[in-house]
Amino acid sequence: MSQPPTQPSTNARRANQRLQELGQRFTYRVAVLLRTAQIHSPENRAMDFSLRTAAQAANALFDMVGEVNLIGEEHIVHLNEQRLHLDKSASAPVADTMRALRDWQLGGIQLTATTDVETWRRFIIVLQQQPVIEAGGTPDPDAHHRVNLALGERSGVRVLPIMRLGGAGIGGAGGGAGQSLLVQASRALSLYVRAIELMIRLHGQDADKLGGAFPAGLTKVLQALVDQVFTEPRFVLALVAWKQGGPYLPRHVVNTLLLGLALGRRLGLNRSALMDLAQATVCADLGMVLVPEAIREKPGPLTAQERALIDRHPLDSARLTLTAGRLSLTARRRLRLAFEHHRKADQSGAPKTLGPLDQHLLTRIFAVCETFDALTTTTPWRAGLLPDEALAKLQEDAGRGLDPALVGQLQRLLGRWPLGATVLLSTGELAVVYLSPTDERAPDRPVVRVVAGPNGETSGVGALIDLTDRDARGGYQRSVRRAVDPAAFGVEVQRALFG
Known part of the structure; x- marks a missing residue:
């Protein structure tokens, strides 16, 4: 039997491998060039080898793919919107290069034509004349324009902005504008996927180990997610909107965690409190793991016995949290959230208590975020609501089951x-x-x-448009008419958000 269908995939794999090799070589040679320029002046003969090898690497890459857009932050680098995998020898110098570009208020490097030694020599001279932003200083959004003007229109090497806001829109589908956002998106997406993997591993442990130490790496991922909400929270929120497939419970925990971190950050919680919230969120539904999956995923109404099993999971979560060791302040917060996260502001819910119980702030944050994610997620027992519909539903429940002040804060956070x-x-x-x-x-x-034109024609990744842009008469060029179900129109939300 002939096998022509496998050939394109083999060729694509080889092309991608070659692109990775050339991209890494070019990135490394630029890193070496910038490092050498810290020791020698651009006119020094000692620079010639680094200049020549940089030009050769650039030309080999340009000959393969044409225009090149290289953007990144430290150890995360993208080449034409594809993640570049760096080996250990290249990782450190490339990280230094990306930090140096950031100090110069630049987001990356663009190749628009073949280059020679003098092109790169001029590139170094211009960069060294660029002022370095001081810590806490105000970024110059026109820094890349100034550098490109100095390089000249015929230069095959250009620089890219960290982020560009343009009159008719922001960025574009394939150029450098706004490309640094891809790096933040890649980082957030990687953390999200890793967090779900670790939650699946945690939930897959034997019952007697559920309350023990977190799986290796989970605490580190939680800390990275806390850092993410301080540096670039927009993609933390975007991840919650990406309703990928897979087991519901691990995704639900991670989505609730992300929303909680973003809301907690908006409320002014510090890193330590947010880390407590993250760890407590992980523990809150440990008791659900003890409920048979057939009941957790049951599409129809629950029997009284099945409902009783669901309702006791906060007690089971608290019991499992108690087995983790000594009751530090963090452990007590985990225990409290695990116990009371399904109790309501009006004292209804489970488990029942002998008297009124004032919920901890972390619990109230969790309750609002957990409810929003549950409402917007399609499950075997319920179709998910659109985000704006879920926000309206939260507002209806505010004061009875949820803290109305936190519901309002979530609405302002999400828009x-x-x-x-x-x-x-x-x-x-x-x-x-x-x-x-x-x-x-x-x-x-x-x-x-x-993502699609007025006649339904798709536009690939599509352009970014700021809906505050106005026309010549002062009116808005575009407005939102209504929210729609992405599945009904075949919209790939992940691609639109993360490329």
């Missing part, structure tokens, strides 16, 4: 149209909400990525 929501625009275009509104006075005007 009228939450990140990841698929929306129909006034132009008939379909779009995915990509960034929170750039103008807080216009909470219903986020930045969106257009």
